Amino acid sequence: MATLTINGLEVHAEEEQTVLEVARENGIEIPTLCYHPLLEPHGACRLCTVEIIRRGWPRLETACTYPAWDGIEVRTDSPPVREARKVILGLFLARCPEAPIIQELAREYGVTEPPFPPEDPDQKCILCGLCVRTCHDLVKAEVLNFSQRGIDRQVGPPFLEKTRQCIGCGACRIVCPTGAIEIALEDAAVYGAKPLGPTGAVWVPSMQAVPLIPMIDTDSCIHFRQLDRSEGRITDACQACQMLCEAEAIDFDQQDEILELDVGAIVVATGFEMWDPHGLPQYSYGKSPNIITGMEFERLSNSGGITGGDILTAEGEVPDRVAIIHCVGSRDHNAHVYCSRFCCMYSLKQAHLVREKTGAEVYEFYMDMRTFGKGYEEFYERLQEEGVTFIRGRGAEVEVLKDGQLRVKGDDADLGRLVQADVDMVILSTAIQAPHDADQIGSMLGLGRSEDGFYAEAHPKLRPVETNTEGVFLAGNAQGPKDVPDTVGQAGAAASMTLALLDKGEVTISPQVAVVDEELCSACKTCIPLCPYEAISFMDEEEVARVNEALCKGCGTCAAACPAGAIAARHFTTEQLLAQIEGLFRLPEEEPEEVEVERVPS
Amino acid sequence: MSDNGNGFEPRIVGFLCNWCTYTAADTAGVSRMKQTANVDIIRVMCSGRVDPTFILKAFVEGADGVIVSGCHPPGDCHYSTGNFKTFRRMPMVEALLEQYGIEKGRFHWGWISGAEAPKWARLVNEFTEQVRDLGPLDWKRQLQSKED
Amino acid sequence: MADNGKLKLGLYWAASCGGCEIAIVELREKILDLDAAADILFWPCAMDFKYKDVEAMPDGHIDVCLFNGAIRSSENEEMAHLLRQKSQVLVAFGSCAHEGCIPGLGNLFDRQSIFDRVYLETPSTDNPDSIFPQTSYQMPEGEVHIPSFYNTVKTLGQVEDVDYFVPGCPPQAPQIWAVIGAILSGELPEKGSVVGASATKTVCDECKYDREEKRVTKFYRPHEIIAEDRCLFDQGIICSGPATRAGCEARCTSVGMPCRGCYGPGPNVVDQGAALLSAVASVVDADTEEEAARIVGDVLDPVGTFYRFGLPASMLHRKKLEGVG
Numbered sequence A: 001m002a003t004l005t006i007n008g009l010e011v012h013a014e015e016e017q018t019v020l021e022v023a024r025e026n027g028i029e030i031p032t033l034c035y036h037p038l039l040e041p042h043g044a045c046r047l048c049t050v051e052i053i054r055r056g057w058p059r060l061e062t063a064c065t066y067p068a069w070d071g072i073e074v075r076t077d078s079p080p081v082r083e084a085r086k087v088i089l090g091l092f093l094a095r096c097p098e099a100p101i102i103q104e105l106a107r108e109y110g111v112t113e114p115p116f117p118p119e120d121p122d123q124k125c126i127l128c129g130l131c132v133r134t135c136h137d138l139v140k141a142e143v144l145n146f147s148q149r150g151i152d153r154q155v156g157p158p159f160l161e162k163t164r165q166c167i168g169c170g171a172c173r174i175v176c177p178t179g180a181i182e183i184a185l186e187d188a189a190v191y192g193a194k195p196l197g198p199t200g201a202v203w204v205p206s207m208q209a210v211p212l213i214p215m216i217d218t219d220s221c222i223h224f225r226q227l228d229r230s231e232g233r234i235t236d237a238c239q240a241c242q243m244l245c246e247a248e249a250i251d252f253d254q255q256d257e258i259l260e261l262d263v264g265a266i267v268v269a270t271g272f273e274m275w276d277p278h279g280l281p282q283y284s285y286g287k288s289p290n291i292i293t294g295m296e297f298e299r300l301s302n303s304g305g306i307t308g309g310d311i312l313t314a315e316g317e318v319p320d321r322v323a324i325i326h327c328v329g330s331r332d333h334n335a336h337v338y339c340s341r342f343c344c345m346y347s348l349k350q351a352h353l354v355r356e357k358t359g360a361e362v363y364e365f366y367m368d369m370r371t372f373g374k375g376y377e378e379f380y381e382r383l384q385e386e387g388v389t390f391i392r393g394r395g396a397e398v399e400v401l402k403d404g405q406l407r408v409k410g411d412d413a414d415l416g417r418l419v420q421a422d423v424d425m426v427i428l429s430t431a432i433q434a435p436h437d438a439d440q441i442g443s444m445l446g447l448g449r450s451e452d453g454f455y456a457e458a459h460p461k462l463r464p465v466e467t468n469t470e471g472v473f474l475a476g477n478a479q480g481p482k483d484v485p486d487t488v489g490q491a492g493a494a495a496s497m498t499l500a501l502l503d504k505g506e507v508t509i510s511p512q513v514a515v516v517d518e519e520l521c522s523a524c525k526t527c528i529p530l531c532p533y534e535a536i537s538f539m540d541e542e543e544v545a546r547v548n549e550a551l552c553k554g555c556g557t558c559a560a561a562c563p564a565g566a567i568a569a570r571h572f573t574t575e576q577l578l579a580q581i582e583g584l585f586r587l588p589e590e591e592p593e594e595v596e597v598e599r600v601p602s
Numbered sequence B: 001m002s003d004n005g006n007g008f009e010p011r012i013v014g015f016l017c018n019w020c021t022y023t024a025a026d027t028a029g030v031s032r033m034k035q036t037a038n039v040d041i042i043r044v045m046c047s048g049r050v051d052p053t054f055i056l057k058a059f060v061e062g063a064d065g066v067i068v069s070g071c072h073p074p075g076d077c078h079y080s081t082g083n084f085k086t087f088r089r090m091p092m093v094e095a096l097l098e099q100y101g102i103e104k105g106r107f108h109w110g111w112i113s114g115a116e117a118p119k120w121a122r123l124v125n126e127f128t129e130q131v132r133d134l135g136p137l138d139w140k141r142q143l144q145s146k147e148d
Numbered sequence C: 001m002a003d004n005g006k007l008k009l010g011l012y013w014a015a016s017c018g019g020c021e022i023a024i025v026e027l028r029e030k031i032l033d034l035d036a037a038a039d040i041l042f043w044p045c046a047m048d049f050k051y052k053d054v055e056a057m058p059d060g061h062i063d064v065c066l067f068n069g070a071i072r073s074s075e076n077e078e079m080a081h082l083l084r085q086k087s088q089v090l091v092a093f094g095s096c097a098h099e100g101c102i103p104g105l106g107n108l109f110d111r112q113s114i115f116d117r118v119y120l121e122t123p124s125t126d127n128p129d130s131i132f133p134q135t136s137y138q139m140p141e142g143e144v145h146i147p148s149f150y151n152t153v154k155t156l157g158q159v160e161d162v163d164y165f166v167p168g169c170p171p172q173a174p175q176i177w178a179v180i181g182a183i184l185s186g187e188l189p190e191k192g193s194v195v196g197a198s199a200t201k202t203v204c205d206e207c208k209y210d211r212e213e214k215r216v217t218k219f220y221r222p223h224e225i226i227a228e229d230r231c232l233f234d235q236g237i238i239c240s241g242p243a244t245r246a247g248c249e250a251r252c253t254s255v256g257m258p259c260r261g262c263y264g265p266g267p268n269v270v271d272q273g274a275a276l277l278s279a280v281a282s283v284v285d286a287d288t289e290e291e292a293a294r295i296v297g298d299v300l301d302p303v304g305t306f307y308r309f310g311l312p313a314s315m316l317h318r319k320k321l322e323g324v325g
């Protein structure tokens, strides 16, 4: 433990700490350009120059490299220090006259003119080498380096050419203090990688994510990318997040795991997917960034979103007029015939949000207002009072005018004529649909689907939560469009049915199972591979096949295949079915004899 | 029943699996879809339960046509792969019936999901017409035909 | 029984190959025991009997009649009726009488197509005037009749009331002897039973081969593959064993040939061909319709394959006769 003073303040330092680190820890700012906490300090830009008085001798030193020795006195803003920085900034200004950070710092230190005329007004690189160190020490790609000497010294890849050695991560761009590096998307594509976005490779999926923890996007992450590209050789690339995370929560060895769980019940709550409004070109989706779906509006208006919840057009302006079109892709024979059910209500909610946040005029094109839930009709009335303009009739078309203005045309059924509205933003309340992979989960769990593609419940009225597969329940939009209250209601029902099942600890199985008559079984083993549930096993001792009644689901496939007629599918036995067939043809065929009715004379 | 002029009302037996085609047929009925009344349905749990014996039995007993229908493979079958056995057996049954001189048009096998009630109604109507055009099969008379 | 206490036996050969007659001779030294136990009243194949000898007998005069051969002609049928009348116990002896057997495959054709083939089309036939057999013909000596040829081959049981069935093409000697033994001892099973064969099992039960779970990717006819020493069906050779009544001691598979099904349907099998077809097709290792159709398509003659010995006794009996129904 060392004790030193910085600008007269007594501070303590750990062994190996530098003056810069100790100063920053104590809230004392020292300007730097080439310093990065993840890299070894290099003292290249010399902007962190401070005055150090050791054993009575004052000297100018770079704070980023100077050890925080015991007993030294540091002055970070003394006149000699400011003088030294002025000289340094003058030189930088002469080299990079247009780099904003240089201009800003120069202004701060009162440097107005470079000491000599700049050679190249576009130059931004101060040759601090931060990018080179990043590329070598952190990314471990070893692409960037200095080349040439003296006034020709420059930074870049070998021969300044594209190289596959570069992984296109863009870390150099992020660290460069003067913004001298750009990664062209095209280049990134050449390197087969995504450049790091503004959020880097580790982020929280959304503000309301559950659980609310960051995740590493291994496709973008430098560490994983190097691990991949080097086929496991480069194991120590980057790891910046790990170095910075004080909670030591980052574990690069964590892998996606496939967990196999033995469970007694399954609730299928796989929800819905948005229908793609490109399917109805009259709504011009994709032709203007201001034509958005309801889902996109939700993201826009979300306080965790890109505008912090402000409702703005793509041009960044507050819209004056907004149109909302209901039933886009719902109740439409060219898309989905069904009603997506909750769009009316969320459209009203969105109209309310637009009014509240922007005061814009809102035009709502609707066919019928389906305010089916508790308090919903009242909410609708409230919006009428809030001054939303409701137009009853399908919004027919959205036109993108020359100046980017949007024109919505529709049929006003009340007025009985075509109407149009020019607006700045159009929100399409698009249909929802069953997830595209619904068939996979459906076949895995033996779930049927109704015509609309959503999973079918066992009975529409009496068993709305159960499925035809014992122990599998449905909740939410997996079963069909419904809003949050209905989803929660059904989910609660599914949960309690699950608990009831688990609590009982035993399942009632159907008596409809197959049974082998062991007298008749001749051990041909035809049936063994046929059972979808592997319910039939061969008893080596008795030399017969035997059905495990707890596994058998009673499909009867084995009974149909047993060449010895040894398997009875209970309740659907061969005898019963043959008798049914006979029954169909043994009913009296003749017309009933005409009965003479004695007429009572009237 | 409709009548296309030959005055013959075919009798058709349909073996339908409980979970798909039977559900479709039920829905078609409940939805009052228009169908001929010529198909008698025998419900089995899975199309995989349909022993070719049943198909032959139906013809012997007097059916003019037979339908076997279950859930779409792969994946729709309630028992996951029960219908695989159906599509393995039925082509052989087809070949067998052809050898017996039973016209192709008298036997239909395929898949109709629970959601395809209109498809069932259509099949019933089209198949009835097809079998009507083929005329009676009357296998009983084949068995009883007197030798001279 | 005759006065001498011996069994009065009749043997008759209708539409069949004669193998069943040979099978009697195959009793070898036991034939002497047979002679000791029975008086043979009627055996046209071996001795000179005339039908009128039988007609002259009082009803029920024959104790046991072993009737082999299917009913292919009016003569076969007439003799079936006559022998029924004259016998106390009528036994359908051998596969032809039991279930139609190989002659029964004629049910895939009809009289005319068989005649055309036999009297006109075979390469060795020279019949420029297209002369076919006539059931009656005017000769200078008067009108003569020959039996008429049926469209449909029938089993004995389909034209007459049969007491017992002895399966096999032909029945095996121990089995024949067991039947005769049972009759002699008076320990007769229930009328209508299949005797001399298993009451519960199918051929697999007696077969020497080890079986695995069946998954067939290709069907072979026996000459197309050198079979390994394990279940033939497992190797894709269609074997009728699983659907065929046991009792033969699996003689065919014991020499590496698939069972052909001559013992008729298994004891609890409704239709032998349909049962076998279902089993064979079910184990086809195909998870798509196309694949299944392709593999199954290799079985070119399903009726001949699955009903080789039992077409007349099967549910449908025959191919559809044009002009009937």
Ligand SMILES: Cc1cc2nc3c(=O)[nH]c(=O)nc-3n(C[C@H](O)[C@H](O)[C@H](O)COP(=O)(O)OP(=O)(O)OC[C@H]3O[C@@H](n4cnc5c(N)ncnc54)[C@H](O)[C@@H]3O)c2cc1C
Residues within 6 Å of the ligand: A269, A270, A271, A272, A273, A294, A295, A296, A298, A342, A345, A346, A349, A432, A435, A441, A475, A476, A477, A478, A482, A483, A484, A485, A487
């Ligand atoms: C634009 C818009 C606005 C809305 N606004 C409102 C509103 O204001 N009020 C309201 O009540 N309702 C609103 N809704 C409706 C609401 O979103 C739904 O009712 C609700 O999301 C349904 O919940 P869910 O759990 O059934 O389905 P989802 O929310 O779709 O959840 C299903 C989840 O399952 C996951 N999943 C899918 N397949 C699998 C799989 N194979 N394995 C594991 N996980 C899987 C999905 O990733 C998803 O997280 C709105 C809907 C939209 C589209």
Ligand code: SF4
Residues within 6 Å of the ligand: A516, A520, A521, A522, A523, A524, A525, A526, A527, A528, A544, A545, A561, A562, A563, A564, A565, A566, A567
């Ligand atoms: S298919 Fe029938 S006879 Fe063969 S092993 Fe199975 S139960 Fe036994």
Ligand code: SF4
Residues within 6 Å of the ligand: A513, A514, A530, A531, A532, A533, A534, A535, A536, A547, A551, A552, A553, A554, A555, A556, A557, A558, A559, A569
């Ligand atoms: S009935 Fe179906 S589930 Fe049951 S043992 Fe047979 S094949 Fe398996």
Ligand code: SF4
Residues within 6 Å of the ligand: A524, C203, C204, C205, C207, C208, C209, C211, C230, C231, C232, C233, C234, C239, C240, C241, C242, C250, C253, C258, C259
């Ligand atoms: S070879 Fe034939 S009889 Fe023998 S076990 Fe296989 S199927 Fe059965």
Ligand code: FES
Residues within 6 Å of the ligand: B017, B018, B019, B020, B021, B045, B046, B047, B048, B069, B070, B071, B076, B077, B078, B079, B080, B082, B083
């Ligand atoms: S349940 Fe319908 S085919 Fe199997």
